[in-house]
Amino acid sequence: MTTVDIGAVVTEKSRDLLTRSPICGWAACASVWARVFVLATPGWRRWPHLHASVMEAFTLATHRATTATIPAPPDLPLLTPERFDIEDDGSPEWQHVVDLIAMLTTALDGQNLGQCLQTTLRTYLEGTFNILANIHAVTAGGSISHPEAETLLTHDHEWSKAVEFVQAL
Numbered sequence: 001m002t003t004v005d006i007g008a009v010v011t012e013k014s015r016d017l018l019t020r021s022p023i024c025g026w027a028a029c030a031s032v033w034a035r036v037f038v039l040a041t042p043g044w045r046r047w048p049h050l051h052a053s054v055m056e057a058f059t060l061a062t063h064r065a066t067t068a069t070i071p072a073p074p075d076l077p078l079l080t081p082e083r084f085d086i087e088d089d090g091s092p093e094w095q096h097v098v099d100l101i102a103m104l105t106t107a108l109d110g111q112n113l114g115q116c117l118q119t120t121l122r123t124y125l126e127g128t129f130n131i132l133a134n135i136h137a138v139t140a141g142g143s144i145s146h147p148e149a150e151t152l153l154t155h156d157h158e159w160s161k162a163v164e165f166v167q168a169l
Helices: 006-018 022-039 041-045 049-066 092-108 113-140 146-153 157-168
Strands: none
Touching: 006 022, 006 113, 006 157, 022 049, 022 092, 022 113, 041 049, 041 092, 049 092, 092 146, 113 146, 113 157
16 A cells, blocks of 8 residues: 655655755656656647747756756746647646646746755656546546545555655655
């Protein structure tokens, strides 16, 4: 049985990473960013106009992670609602794209490492929770409550893999 207490997992892992070299924390963020970027692959095929902006943001966030400098504002990709014009279709790729934008924006907005870790880990786990809860709802033939989703995910292999990934960072 795997915990679905996202707050506890995020707090524990963030504290652990912040006791190490900052490089470890930024490497953890970049690992999650890369994982979500690849998981969003079907979305990049569906929304190629968004792929270039998010790729630029990913590159700049990785630059920040490796140099601790934030690119000058004119060089930042503008991930604004006007550029992000895809509707929520309930798909996993939509969730991954939205989550990745939230994670990268935090890094590019100049947040400190602790905030970037919190946002990255929480967003990854909450997005995974939402994707898996939706899958369970489809299997159940309708909507399920949050407590029902939590109960189902405690025994879900994909959820266990996501939590183990975060814990292994």
